[in-house]
Amino acid sequence: AATAASGCDVDAEPGDKSWLTGQPYSKRFFEILKARRRLPCWEMRKEVVKMVRENQSSVLIGETGSGKTTQVAQFLLAAGGDLGSGSIAVTQPRRVAAMSVAARVAQEMDVELGQEVGYNIRFEDVTSEKTRIKFMTDGMLLRECQTDPLMSKYSVIILDEAHERTLATDILFGLLKEVLQKRPELRCLVMSATLEAEKFQDYWSGAPLLRVPGRMFPVETFFTLRPEKDYVAAAVEVCCMINQQEPPGDILCFLCGEEEIETACFEIETRAGESGCSTMVLPLYSSLPMNQQRRVFPPAPEGTRKIIIATNIAETSLTIDGVVYVVDPGLFKQMLYNPRTHVESLLVSPISRASAQQRAGRAGRTRPGKCFRLYTPETFEKELPESTYPEIIRSNLSSVVISLKKLGVDDLVHFDFMEPPSPESMMRALEMLHFLGAIDDEGDLTDAGKAMADFPVDPHLSKTIVAACSRGCVSEVLAIIAMLSVPPPFSRPRHAQKAADRAHRNFASGYGDHLSLLTAYSQYSNNGSKADYCHEHFLSERNMKQAENVRRQLAGIVRSRGLEKESTEKNGMITTNVRKSFIEGFFMQCAHIDQGGKNYMTVRDQQMVAIHPSSFLQHKPEWVMYHETVVTDRCYMRNVTAIPAEMLIEVAPQFYHPDTCKLNEQAQKILQRALPRSKR
Numbered sequence: 001a002a003t004a005a006s007g008c009d010v011d012a013e014p015g016d017k018s019w020l021t022g023q024p025y026s027k028r029f030f031e032i033l034k035a036r037r038r039l040p041c042w043e044m045r046k047e048v049v050k051m052v053r054e055n056q057s058s059v060l061i062g063e064t065g066s067g068k069t070t071q072v073a074q075f076l077l078a079a080g081g082d083l084g085s086g087s088i089a090v091t092q093p094r095r096v097a098a099m100s101v102a103a104r105v106a107q108e109m110d111v112e113l114g115q116e117v118g119y120n121i122r123f124e125d126v127t128s129e130k131t132r133i134k135f136m137t138d139g140m141l142l143r144e145c146q147t148d149p150l151m152s153k154y155s156v157i158i159l160d161e162a163h164e165r166t167l168a169t170d171i172l173f174g175l176l177k178e179v180l181q182k183r184p185e186l187r188c189l190v191m192s193a194t195l196e197a198e199k200f201q202d203y204w205s206g207a208p209l210l211r212v213p214g215r216m217f218p219v220e221t222f223f224t225l226r227p228e229k230d231y232v233a234a235a236v237e238v239c240c241m242i243n244q245q246e247p248p249g250d251i252l253c254f255l256c257g258e259e260e261i262e263t264a265c266f267e268i269e270t271r272a273g274e275s276g277c278s279t280m281v282l283p284l285y286s287s288l289p290m291n292q293q294r295r296v297f298p299p300a301p302e303g304t305r306k307i308i309i310a311t312n313i314a315e316t317s318l319t320i321d322g323v324v325y326v327v328d329p330g331l332f333k334q335m336l337y338n339p340r341t342h343v344e345s346l347l348v349s350p351i352s353r354a355s356a357q358q359r360a361g362r363a364g365r366t367r368p369g370k371c372f373r374l375y376t377p378e379t380f381e382k383e384l385p386e387s388t389y390p391e392i393i394r395s396n397l398s399s400v401v402i403s404l405k406k407l408g409v410d411d412l413v414h415f416d417f418m419e420p421p422s423p424e425s426m427m428r429a430l431e432m433l434h435f436l437g438a439i440d441d442e443g444d445l446t447d448a449g450k451a452m453a454d455f456p457v458d459p460h461l462s463k464t465i466v467a468a469c470s471r472g473c474v475s476e477v478l479a480i481i482a483m484l485s486v487p488p489p490f491s492r493p494r495h496a497q498k499a500a501d502r503a504h505r506n507f508a509s510g511y512g513d514h515l516s517l518l519t520a521y522s523q524y525s526n527n528g529s530k531a532d533y534c535h536e537h538f539l540s541e542r543n544m545k546q547a548e549n550v551r552r553q554l555a556g557i558v559r560s561r562g563l564e565k566e567s568t569e570k571n572g573m574i575t576t577n578v579r580k581s582f583i584e585g586f587f588m589q590c591a592h593i594d595q596g597g598k599n600y601m602t603v604r605d606q607q608m609v610a611i612h613p614s615s616f617l618q619h620k621p622e623w624v625m626y627h628e629t630v631v632t633d634r635c636y637m638r639n640v641t642a643i644p645a646e647m648l649i650e651v652a653p654q655f656y657h658p659d660t661c662k663l664n665e666q667a668q669k670i671l672q673r674a675l676p677r678s679k680r
């Protein structure tokens, strides 16, 4: 029998037992193997293995769907020798992709997910001692480097979807370059569908490149004559039109988020029902449970058309066979950070021309297809950027800086970034961390900063946790943070919105949303029958479970680091202490009511904002703290809590005490007007 080190000859007909586990293969294994052998990557398997064996770093480019993500790690593992001596990490920018692809590869190898093949995403580790191929988000690998800077578990690191240029992938590039010098046997493979290949080869000092030839059928592209005002409605319209008028073939329609996707699915389903077409409408977005995500892959029954409404996860990360029609509104949701205003928000933004091409390409994988673009040729030419900007030059760097510091990279200026972030955003990040007390005047991590770096959350939140540990309310604060980090836990089904609102009002705290979230969480977790409780109180059971999971993981970190102090406060102080802990992390995210008493002005950048209509806060306190801002028709603060001015001055004097305040002049003026005279 073969061993892990000797590998296995993938060309030989497999026996009846797995070379890796010694278990008999199932019937499905052989069926899938047939399909795998038809993938373009299969033909290149020898070249790929040879390239990786002979070069420390190399680049692989191949059309989406050619088998890069699912096949290459398997080839390398089977090749044995040094390549198979440790485990193989395959990074993905997206959680859904990591989970979904891991499940597929486990099937292909005929092993149980979480055993020889597993995945690791934030708050979810489905791996074991046996795991040899591990799909993980790039953020998770980065986090692992904190405790294992040499990535010693791995013999090969595959950075997949490199064209996405996420922050984490960009940083991994820099770290890996250093690790490769220290570990000559380590291999690194960069994979992508579309890549500015030269740029990558330059960065990797002339790394060799392989191209997997694609098989593409022509795709006929249509544009609209006029710009569409309502892209969701237009998308629904076009999907229904194709469904009724075009020959068989599945439809893939891109939209921006869960809510839009669910709305569109509902409409299309209703209208397809009325028209009598046999249709299967399936959503696909990141917060969808895994078993529902997997429903998009199997072919629909004969005579039924599959319509998949997806986020841009389906652009390159996941391939769904059978798609012949693509509907592309030309938009996606992107996290944008403005270093000048410190506002980071998920904004619907135009896709790049490269993305538009990728999306269209999804229609031509199995036979000639059609792509319906819901924008004009002029928009395509003039308003879509050539390619998307790397995240590193448009994001909030404070998490990056804190993790690099923890990784021992002190000299951020000379770190080998493929594209260095602007000095301005680097300065802003350092300033922010200084305000939060995570770094000292020399720029070194403080004890609080080191503790903060252990938590897989944004520095505002990790500071809040560290503060709560010493204020004796960490259990409550973790519950709130868990609720803030999952998709909205309150459900409002279309047919029962009033009843839902009534049920939710039971959770309302006069202080606002943070403490209302706490009430909802505590009542849920203390309830004997959670499913019934969720049903009766219009809570999303899935999201509540996820919150429980997040809370458990964060509590584990608190416990293992021994951070929690003995609670000295009486129970009656909890609401105060919770708010004080949040102020320690979020004092920069406060706003003061403006003179008219209608809107709020943010302290940090004097932006006009309003309380989001979904807030539990029923009155308009003078000062509020907010968790995030969202921009729709106007700029809203979401998850808002009332804070007395005295508390701000007491907890964050460095920011709110006019004598010591480091804010700019304009912000100081707001404080002067707004803070009570006696307290100045």
Ligand code: ADP
Residues within 6 Å of the ligand: 039, 062, 063, 064, 065, 066, 067, 068, 069, 070, 071, 100, 101, 104, 297, 298, 316, 317, 318, 319, 320, 321
């Ligand atoms: P790439 O990474 O090059 O875009 P993948 O390795 O993700 O390609 O996919 C290769 C092929 O494997 C796809 O074209 C599809 O046929 C098949 N495949 C991938 N994931 C699944 C899945 N979850 N279910 C069924 N087939 C899948």
Ligand code: MG
Residues within 6 Å of the ligand: 065, 068, 069, 070, 160, 316, 317, 318
């Ligand atoms: Mg892939």
